[in-house]
Amino acid sequence: MPTTLTLSQKIDQILPLVQKPGRYTGGELNSVVKDWQEVHTRVALLFPDIYDIGLPNLGMAILYDLLNKRADVLAERCYAPWVDMEALMRQNGIPLYSLETRHPLTDFDIIGFSLPYESLYTNVLNTLDLAGLPLLSADRGKDQPLVIAGGHAAYNPEPMHAFIDAFVIGEGEEVIEEIVNTYQQWKEGGGLRIDLLTALAGIPGVYIPSFYSVDYQLDGRISTLKPNHPAGSLPIQKRIVGKLPPPVTNFIVPYIEIVHDRVAIEIMRGCTRGCRFCHAGMINRPVRERPVAEILAAVDAALQATGHQEVALLSLSSSDYTRIEELVDGLAKRYATEHIVISLPSLRIESFSVQIMDKLKGSRLGGFTLAPEAATDRMRGIINKPVSTQQLMDTARAIYSRGWTTIKLYFMIGHPSETLEDVQAIIDLCQQVYRVGREVAGGRVKVHAGVSTFVPKAHTPFQWTACDDPDSVRKKQDMLRSQLRNPNIKLSWTDTKDTQMEAWLSRGDRRLSEVILQAWRSGAKFDAWQDQHHHDTWLKAFEEIDLDPAFYAFRARTLDEVLPWDHIHSGVRKSYLLAEYSNSLLGAFREDCRQQCHACGIVPLFNDQAAEDWFCPLPANREVQI
Amino acid sequence: MRFRLTFQKTQAMRFTGHLDLQHTWMRALRRAGIALEHSQGFHPLPKVQLASALPLGCTGAAEIMDIWTEKDWIPAEMDLCLQPVLPPGIRLVNTEVVDLTAPKVQVALRSQEYRVELHQNTLTSDLQQRIDTLMATTESIAERRGKSINIRPLIHEIQLQRSESGMVLMMHLSAQESATGRPDEVLSALGVNPAECLVERTRLIF
Structure with a gap:
C-alpha cells in the first residue's frame, strides 16, 4: 500500500473490518465541524468508553455545545475504540483521532476527559497511549495538549493525580470557559507549561495535583497533604452554576443504535433527600430547578432537532420537582398523539408517582422502576431512606392495577451492619410485590429485582465505612438466587470483583496511580465491562506496587484520619457528614431538607450565587435570629 | 397514503446498517413533521419498508423505501419538508405516490x-x-x-x-x-x- 495515505484514508480502510464502524466515522447530524484555521483554541472532549455509551452522556453534550458556541474555540469528540478497532489502529499506526475532522489528538490544545465513574480509569491511560501521549503528566511537554478531567469521579482525584494535569471539581459550565481563556492568555504569552498550570490554579474549582505533596504514616494512612507550590491553595472548592443555563437541545444524532437513543433534558440538579449512601445526592447540592416553560420549550426544540421518539427528563428525584404535575400535564397534552415516549426516572415510592406516570404512559408501557434500596426499617434508618413496606405495597398495587406488568425494584446489599435477616426481607418483599401483581393483574406479571452492592463513596456520610467482606456478599447473593427462583422474578446482581475494584478506586489515595498504571500495563482496560475480567491483573498490580487492596476496601476509617480527598470541598461540611454518620449508627432518620435546613454548609458557601430557584429553606437557627 | 422514496446513501452513511438506516429515516421523517401510520398492537411501529438491505460499507445511488403516512401529502411538498432535515449521508432523489395495494417492495424487487x-x-x-x-x-x-x-x-x-x-x-x-x-x-x-x-x-x- 502506498505510504502517502492520509490519516482519514487509513481510517476508511480499516472501518469495513470492525464491528459497528458507525462508531468511528463521525459526520452525524448536529455535530459541529469548524475550520481549524479560524479558531484559536481546539478542545478534544474525550469520553473514555465506547461511542455507544459516551455519546448520550449529558455532560459531554453540554460542554460540546458551550465550547462550540464560541467563535474562537472548536470542540470535537473522541471515544475509546472497542478492542477490535484498537487492535487495527495499533497495527496500522493510526493514532486516536477526533470524529469531527479526524485530527490526531496530539494536534489539540486541550484534551478534556469525562470521568463519571472509576471503572474508566484504565481507559484514560489506554486512550492517552493510543493518542501517542506520555501517560504521566510530568512527562508531557509544553507542545503537548493540556490534559484536564472532570465529572463525579473527579471529586476524589487522587488515584488519577499522576496522569491528569488539572482536575475540574464540580459543575463545568462556567469553569470550562475560564480554563479556555486562561489557556489562550498563556499561549499568547508563550510561557512554559508550569506557567499554564500556575495560571490555571488561580481558577476556583481547578485542582493541579502536582502542586501538592502527600506524606504518609507508617501504617499507610496519610499524615499530611501540603502545597509544594505557591499557587497551590487549600481547600479546592467545587464550582456550581447558581442558576442552571437553558438545556442543550441540538443533540448529536448517531447513525447507529446506542444505549440511550433519546433526548435528555435535566429538569433539576441536586437532591434534598439525603440518602446517606448517595454520592450524587451529596455532591450536587444545592437543588436548582428549571422553569416548566423552559423545559417544555427545550423538549420541543430537541425533538425538532433530532427526530428522537423518546424523551428522558433527568433529575435525581423527579417527584421532588416542585411543579411536576404542571410539567407532566404540559407534556401529555402536547405529545399524547405523537408516539413520543416520555420517561421520568427516580420517582418516589408513593401513589402520586403512579398518577404522574399514568399521564405519560401513552401507547407504550415499559417497566415501572422503584428504588426501595432496603427492605427492613432498621436498614432504612441506617441509610436514611424512609419508605415503609406498606407504602411500597400500596404503590406496587397501584402500578399493576393501572396496566403496568413489570415492576423493577432496586435494592442495595453489603452495608457492613447488614444481617441475613435484612437480605431475607428483600426476598420477602419481592415475593410480596409479585403476589400483589398476580392478585391485581394475573399471570403476566413480572418483578425485576436489581440488587447492587454498596460501595462507600468519598464525600458521603459513609466515607468512613468499610466494605462488606466479599464472602459475606456472595453468601447474601446466593441466598437471593436460591430463594428468588420464580421465573417471573428476574434477579440481577453485581459481581463482587467489580464491587471491589470500584471500592479501591473510589476511596483511593495517590499511591493508587501506580497500581492503575501497573494494571493497565498488564492489560486491564474496559473495567466497566463485565465481560472483560481483569480482577487478577488488578490484584497482581497491587502486589507488585506493594499495596494492600484490603487497606482501601475493607478498612473502616478512623474519624480523625486525613482522608485522601479532604482537601477537595464538595460544599457539604465534614461536620455534617460526621453528624449523618452518627445518625446512621443510631439508625436515626433525618428529614428531607426541603422541610428543614440541616446546615450542611452549601448555602453560606455559595451565598453570592444563590438564586430564587434554590430549594433550601433557611437554617433553623437562622430563622430564630430573624 | 403510500409513498415510494428513492434516495442516495452516500459516504458518511455507508457504515450505517439496515436497521440503523431505518431508524435514521424515521427520525428524519419526524423532524420533517411527516407522521407515519403505525402498526396495531402492543408495540406499535411506524410503517416503513426498505426494499433491500445494502451491505455495510457500500454506498447506494438509488435506494428505495416505501412509507405510509397518516395524512395526505403532495410529493413535492413532502420533498420540501424532508430536504432540509436529512442527515449528512442521505440525499432524497425522488418521491412518488404508490398504490396502497401494490406488492411489498421487498417482494417486487428482482x-x-x-x-x-x-x-x-x-x-x-x-x-x-x-x-x-x-x-x-x-x-x-x-x-x-x-x-x-x-x-x-x-x-x-x-x-x-x-x-x-x-x-x-x-x-x-x-x-x-x-x-x-x-x-x-x-x-x-x-x-x-x-x-x-x-x-x-x-x-x-x-
Missing part, C-alpha cells in the same frame, strides 16, 4: 446493479480471465453466516470497464428475498479484496 471501483493496486491484468472463468462455472461456493452457499446462480452478469478513475466492475446480481447476491462475495470469488474497493449499488430492478 435484481440489483453494483459499480465497484477497484483500488489502483488491485491486480487487474488477468481479471477479465477470472471473470470469464467464474461465469463459465455453475458453482462457486462462499460462506455466509457459517453456511456454504453457491453464489454463482446469484450472479447475472459482470463487466470490467475502464473509467476516468481507473478500472471498474459492473455487476448485475439477483435480489430476491431468499436469493440475494452480495458484491463482497463476488469480489472474493474473483480474488479481489473487497476492503480495497469502493462499492456502490447503482440500481434496484423491479
Whole structure:
C-alpha cells in the first residue's frame, strides 16, 4: 500500500473490518465541524468508553455545545475504540483521532476527559497511549495538549493525580470557559507549561495535583497533604452554576443504535433527600430547578432537532420537582398523539408517582422502576431512606392495577451492619410485590429485582465505612438466587470483583496511580465491562506496587484520619457528614431538607450565587435570629 | 397514503446498517413533521419498508423505501419538508405516490446493479480471465453466516470497464428475498479484496 495515505484514508480502510464502524466515522447530524484555521483554541472532549455509551452522556453534550458556541474555540469528540478497532489502529499506526475532522489528538490544545465513574480509569491511560501521549503528566511537554478531567469521579482525584494535569471539581459550565481563556492568555504569552498550570490554579474549582505533596504514616494512612507550590491553595472548592443555563437541545444524532437513543433534558440538579449512601445526592447540592416553560420549550426544540421518539427528563428525584404535575400535564397534552415516549426516572415510592406516570404512559408501557434500596426499617434508618413496606405495597398495587406488568425494584446489599435477616426481607418483599401483581393483574406479571452492592463513596456520610467482606456478599447473593427462583422474578446482581475494584478506586489515595498504571500495563482496560475480567491483573498490580487492596476496601476509617480527598470541598461540611454518620449508627432518620435546613454548609458557601430557584429553606437557627 | 422514496446513501452513511438506516429515516421523517401510520398492537411501529438491505460499507445511488403516512401529502411538498432535515449521508432523489395495494417492495424487487471501483493496486491484468472463468462455472461456493452457499446462480452478469478513475466492475446480481447476491462475495470469488474497493449499488430492478 502506498505510504502517502492520509490519516482519514487509513481510517476508511480499516472501518469495513470492525464491528459497528458507525462508531468511528463521525459526520452525524448536529455535530459541529469548524475550520481549524479560524479558531484559536481546539478542545478534544474525550469520553473514555465506547461511542455507544459516551455519546448520550449529558455532560459531554453540554460542554460540546458551550465550547462550540464560541467563535474562537472548536470542540470535537473522541471515544475509546472497542478492542477490535484498537487492535487495527495499533497495527496500522493510526493514532486516536477526533470524529469531527479526524485530527490526531496530539494536534489539540486541550484534551478534556469525562470521568463519571472509576471503572474508566484504565481507559484514560489506554486512550492517552493510543493518542501517542506520555501517560504521566510530568512527562508531557509544553507542545503537548493540556490534559484536564472532570465529572463525579473527579471529586476524589487522587488515584488519577499522576496522569491528569488539572482536575475540574464540580459543575463545568462556567469553569470550562475560564480554563479556555486562561489557556489562550498563556499561549499568547508563550510561557512554559508550569506557567499554564500556575495560571490555571488561580481558577476556583481547578485542582493541579502536582502542586501538592502527600506524606504518609507508617501504617499507610496519610499524615499530611501540603502545597509544594505557591499557587497551590487549600481547600479546592467545587464550582456550581447558581442558576442552571437553558438545556442543550441540538443533540448529536448517531447513525447507529446506542444505549440511550433519546433526548435528555435535566429538569433539576441536586437532591434534598439525603440518602446517606448517595454520592450524587451529596455532591450536587444545592437543588436548582428549571422553569416548566423552559423545559417544555427545550423538549420541543430537541425533538425538532433530532427526530428522537423518546424523551428522558433527568433529575435525581423527579417527584421532588416542585411543579411536576404542571410539567407532566404540559407534556401529555402536547405529545399524547405523537408516539413520543416520555420517561421520568427516580420517582418516589408513593401513589402520586403512579398518577404522574399514568399521564405519560401513552401507547407504550415499559417497566415501572422503584428504588426501595432496603427492605427492613432498621436498614432504612441506617441509610436514611424512609419508605415503609406498606407504602411500597400500596404503590406496587397501584402500578399493576393501572396496566403496568413489570415492576423493577432496586435494592442495595453489603452495608457492613447488614444481617441475613435484612437480605431475607428483600426476598420477602419481592415475593410480596409479585403476589400483589398476580392478585391485581394475573399471570403476566413480572418483578425485576436489581440488587447492587454498596460501595462507600468519598464525600458521603459513609466515607468512613468499610466494605462488606466479599464472602459475606456472595453468601447474601446466593441466598437471593436460591430463594428468588420464580421465573417471573428476574434477579440481577453485581459481581463482587467489580464491587471491589470500584471500592479501591473510589476511596483511593495517590499511591493508587501506580497500581492503575501497573494494571493497565498488564492489560486491564474496559473495567466497566463485565465481560472483560481483569480482577487478577488488578490484584497482581497491587502486589507488585506493594499495596494492600484490603487497606482501601475493607478498612473502616478512623474519624480523625486525613482522608485522601479532604482537601477537595464538595460544599457539604465534614461536620455534617460526621453528624449523618452518627445518625446512621443510631439508625436515626433525618428529614428531607426541603422541610428543614440541616446546615450542611452549601448555602453560606455559595451565598453570592444563590438564586430564587434554590430549594433550601433557611437554617433553623437562622430563622430564630430573624 | 403510500409513498415510494428513492434516495442516495452516500459516504458518511455507508457504515450505517439496515436497521440503523431505518431508524435514521424515521427520525428524519419526524423532524420533517411527516407522521407515519403505525402498526396495531402492543408495540406499535411506524410503517416503513426498505426494499433491500445494502451491505455495510457500500454506498447506494438509488435506494428505495416505501412509507405510509397518516395524512395526505403532495410529493413535492413532502420533498420540501424532508430536504432540509436529512442527515449528512442521505440525499432524497425522488418521491412518488404508490398504490396502497401494490406488492411489498421487498417482494417486487428482482435484481440489483453494483459499480465497484477497484483500488489502483488491485491486480487487474488477468481479471477479465477470472471473470470469464467464474461465469463459465455453475458453482462457486462462499460462506455466509457459517453456511456454504453457491453464489454463482446469484450472479447475472459482470463487466470490467475502464473509467476516468481507473478500472471498474459492473455487476448485475439477483435480489430476491431468499436469493440475494452480495458484491463482497463476488469480489472474493474473483480474488479481489473487497476492503480495497469502493462499492456502490447503482440500481434496484423491479
